Every structure is written in C-alpha cells, then in structure tokens.
Amino acid sequence: MELTLLGTGAPAGLPRPDCPCAACAESLGSDARAATAALVDGTLLLDLTPGAAFAAARAGQSLGGVRQVLLSHPHDGPAVEVPAGLPQPGRVPDGRELALLTGHRVRAVALDAPGTGYAVTGPDGRRLLYLPPGGAPAGLEGGATETYDMVLADVLGRPDGLARLRAVGAVGPTTDVVAVHLDHDVPPGPEVRRRLAAAGARAVPDGTALVVGVYEDVPDVPRRTLVLGGARSGKSVEAERRLEAFPDVLYVATGGSRNGDGEWAARVAAHRERRPGSWRTAETCDLVPLLKDDGPPVLVDCLSLWLTDAMDAVGAWDDAEWAGGGERALRTRVRELTEAVRATRRTVVAVSNEVGSGIVPATASGRRYRDELGRLNAAFANECEQVLLVVAGQALVLRG
Secondary structure, three states: OEEEEEEOEOOOOEOOOOOOOHHHHHOOHHHOEOEOEEEEOOOEEEOOOOOHHHHHHHOOOOOOOOOEEEOOOOOOOOOOOOOOOOOOOEOOOOOOEEEOOOOOEEEEEOEOOOOOEEEEEOOOOOEEEEOOOOOOEOOOOOOOOOOOOEEEEOOOOOHHHHHHHHHOOOOOOOOEEEEOOEOOOOOOOHHHHHHHHHOOOEOOOOOOEEEOOOOOOOOOOOOEEEEEEOOOOOHHHHHHHHHOOOOOOEEEEOOOOOOOOHHHHHHHHHHHHHOOOOOEEEEOOOHHHHHHOOOOOEEEEOHHHHHHHHHHHHOOOOHHHHHHHHHHHHHHHHHHHHHHHHHOOOOEEEEEEOOOOOOOOOOHHHHHHHHHHHHHHHHHHOOOOEEEEEEOOEEEEEEO
C-alpha cells in the first residue's frame, strides 16, 4: 500500500494566512505545508482540501483514479469545491467498515473529539491509521488486536493519543509514525524534527510518497536523556514533553513534600496539573532500585534535589564530617547512581540545574554544592545518549 501526502499542515495551512508570528514567517520552502490530505494507492482520498488536484499534480499523481473521498473532521470556512470527476466526499459512521472494489477496507475509528479516524487495510494486508487534527482514539480499553504499520496523526497537538495507541499495542517499535496537521505552535525545521524524534515520530514535506510497512527512517528514541537548565528555563517542561507520547510514565519527584512550605506546594501542584493523568508519581531519592527494575519510562525531577538529599545524608555541609569521610561517601553514592544509569533498560529522562555560570556562592557549603552538582551533571551526562541545555525555553542539543 502506497500513499502520497498531498499536504501535511493544519487545516489553515502553514504559514497561516495573515499570521505575523515567527513560526509562520519561517515556514518557507519545504517547511510550508498545505492542509493535510492523503492519497492512498491513487484510489482513496482521505480529506479533501483546497487545491488538492494541483497538489497531486505537483507530486506526480492524478486524482482521476479516486473512487472514494472520506472526510475526517469538520471543515471551517467556505465549502471546498469538489474537482470535476471526483466523487462526493462522505464519512463512515463510527465502528462501521467500508469495503472498496479495489480491495481496500476502511474502518471508522471513534475519537474523543469531533471527527472520525480511519483504519485502512490495503490489498496487501498492510494497515494504516489516519487521525484528524486534535483527535485521539477513544474506547481503547479493550486493547488492540493488531499493530498498525503506519500512523498519520497530530503528534504535536495530541501526544497523549500516541501514548494511548502505544499502551494497547496498536503502535509498536516498527510502526512508522508520521506527524501531520502541523501548525505554527512549534517553530518549523530543526525544532519540529527534534520534538518529533523524541516521540518516535517524524515529519515529511508535502508531496512525499510513502510505502506502508517499509521500516525506514523511524527515529530511535534515546534510552537516557539529561535535560539541563537554569531556574525557570523551561527544563522541566522540556523533559515532560519528551515522554508525553508514552504510556504509564513514572514521575520521580526528589524534592519531597516540605510540609508547611506554601510556595513549594504551589510549585508541586503546577507540575502535577501539567502532567498527563495516566502518569504515576513516586516521591523518593532512592533512584538506584528504580533504575535497576524493568518497567515503563522514568522521569527524574530533579538531580539537584537528589544531590541535596545525598549531601545531607553524608554530612557534607560540615567541614569536619566532609573531610572525615563525607566526601568519600558522596563519591560512592554518585558512582552507584551513574552505574545504575549505565545498566538500566528503562527509558530515563532526568532534569538537573546547570550551575557555575553566575555569581560565586558566598559560603564554603554553597561552593561545595555547586562543585558537586557540576561533577554529578558531568558524570550523569557521560552515561546518556542525549544531553540538552534549555535556555529561555529553547532546547540546545549538546549531545545526541
């Protein structure tokens, strides 16, 4: 089964008409995208968009052989003109299956938002799932019977939808996840590719022809990632974003509850509200057993608070205790942690503060903490496939 993506953008396209934002201004050349539409084997058109015939011609295709046009979502604005010779667009009721004379079978997938998803099985048995903008499958609690070969979905807008599909096995390690309905919420080019790669997905330019079931160009999600940044840099948001397309994430909070600290409680509440509801939370600094166990992805926020707890435990704030064995004990704890990171089979994303670029701490204990955190960050980063530095909400790739 082959398909041609006549467009890969949001319904308004990219750049949006008359939008002055930076993302739209940068959406030029291959980063300019028409509204998403997919032509399957030259005979099935998923979503009819303005200029579909011209888009097909630019891709070296023709709409002359189209026998079925299916719409996946309500279209705003004026009605789209149906090109001459094309059948009238329609929709398949949720749960119903449409059999085409070409040997394709199309099943309508119920969503949690207005619209319809389409599961297309080709004559060769390959399976494609096409989801509309802002939509994610509903009613997956019973699990999936098969794994899709390719998924076209709003990955950036609804990463939780991809997580649901992974949770029931509908998306597996060899599923080619292609992001469509791309909008101006994320800067085009390298930033889009970086965010999608972290979700195990990719984007392609308009007009790209794809073969369903051909396992190629599927990005490998890094096993271990360290996200560094200063205060309020956006490092925690970046770390959470890297795992929001995966199910059953374990969020490890190393800061404790700090009873009576209202400001800390407000920060913890803000973090919880931002995280997907399917994530579990563990408040602990005992990271080594978690890393040794098999299980779903782990997000550790953050290493700097883990270090505070470890330095408390070894008496690092007292010069005499530090010299009398505290330093050696801390080195042992850090080594045990980094060895566990090296050996872990889980996907791990860890957050830490980047220090040492500003004012020198006025106290000996403050300087000691700064130095030890720098050493911890370097040791942890050495075990990671990818290391990011977040500055002003922008993620810079240092490694990987």
